[in-house]
Amino acid sequence: MTPARSRRPGAPTRTERGIPEATVARLPVYLRALTALSDSGIATASSEDLATAAGVNSAKLRKDLSYLGSYGTRGVGYDVEYLRYQIAREIGVTQDWAVVIVGIGNLGHALANYSGFGTRGFRIVALLDADENLVGERIGDMIVRDFAELEEIVASDRVSIGVITTPAGPAQEVCDRLVAAGVTSILNFAPVVLSVPAGVDIRKVDLSIELQILAYHEQRKSGEAALPEVPELPAMNGVVTDLPSVGGGVGL
């Protein structure tokens, strides 16, 4: 097999920068699909095959891949292993990323036990909590350490990614500490909007929001008639006050 086209350094648009966000968000999905195909012993796959495995349509998949370069072969398809490596490299998971988890409640426990941290490419270097009663507890092959050790750990282990699994209350403070310590990417599970300085990336995972989105569509499905009628004027102290604390929940 010969390279489709010789790419010299400085060649046209190898789009080293400028992959659209929507595409970036799908690359991990493609990566997983490729791994599955690889595990099934499949060496070559067409955009159609891949698209099916990833749950998207083939035109979109081809366009996404075209941002990375020309890694397919016309008339043939994509070499599974090769493409997998290219995507992994583009995402950055050919190297290990050190991760700290802050807040060892139910969810923190679950993540800590997440076998192999799900996929490799990520390595949990510390589980932190401010609760004295938790510090010292053994989870898998790790031991919960005091949140006060954060700065030291981040510095010595070159940690760039932090996961926040605290309740909503302390989340912003934890976030600030993480940022001050040098963490530049944060995955937030606390049900609160965190503010971070420019240059720090933040992503949020929120169970109750997901459920509410489902509920909206569910409501549409089960008869529009089920919609309660709108009180036309602000009935502030009547119906409204009966509403339970919707949307204000405490952390996982």
Added chain:
Amino acid sequence: MTPARSRRPGAPTRTERGIPEATVARLPVYLRALTALSDSGIATASSEDLATAAGVNSAKLRKDLSYLGSYGTRGVGYDVEYLRYQIAREIGVTQDWAVVIVGIGNLGHALANYSGFGTRGFRIVALLDADENLVGERIGDMIVRDFAELEEIVASDRVSIGVITTPAGPAQEVCDRLVAAGVTSILNFAPVVLSVPAGVDIRKVDLSIELQILAYHEQRKSGEAALPEVPELPAMNGVVTDLPSVGGGVGL
């Protein structure tokens, strides 16, 4: 997904009678912000206040709210309680939704313990697992039941939402069972693409995808030079095979 073929150019997709998907996804965030304001004793808020609390810009917030109706007062702002109720009603969380959780591993445990299921509007009616060793275990005030009882539970409790927290392997089968039993909305935590018939809504939460997206941006930040050079030819049995099972992890 969108049935309406007769649409004017420029008009956003409205689900049935109105609200764009992107807006629906933000309504729960506004709801939470409103609840926070309400808890702080604030009775009225401008779009600017609200936008800040929700982490969006005010123009977007106003446009989003305009899809629901005209619930603000020009020159004044929004009545917090009134708007909160209107959004809750639109989403459908003024009523309770029955939820089953399937797969009581680490994550299932965490979700089951999620106090009050985070926000009300949702009520866990059963924790299910196929593992004999887990069935009967007490979690909070619930007891793990056998997955075989699914159909019965869904029917008697009018369950419309299912949460899948199994490993990737059994996820599709669990999904099929849920759908067959009458569940029409599914929240999937298993790292696999599920296929469902039309009419069933599915949303996915995937930790490792979130981390990979962060890693991509992180890689960009820490010097572009850090990018390993591209092997020009498909080095299929060399470098590539060393790649660990990126992206193919087992479930939480």
Added chain:
DNA sequence: TCGATTTTGTTCTCACGTTCACAAGCTCCT
């Protein structure tokens, strides 16, 4: 070598989402 066949990479067009900017509308003050 040439043509048939397959499948990628890309272009073109339309739909969707975000943001700007401002008229409409409300309150308060004089």
Added chain:
DNA sequence: AGGAGCTTGTGAACGTGAGAACAAAATCGA
């Protein structure tokens, strides 16, 4: 009453994303 000052609701401009369609490359067979 009338004007000043705010803030909402929305029309229009702009940018991003999705999908259809097709030309360009690669393989295969005669």
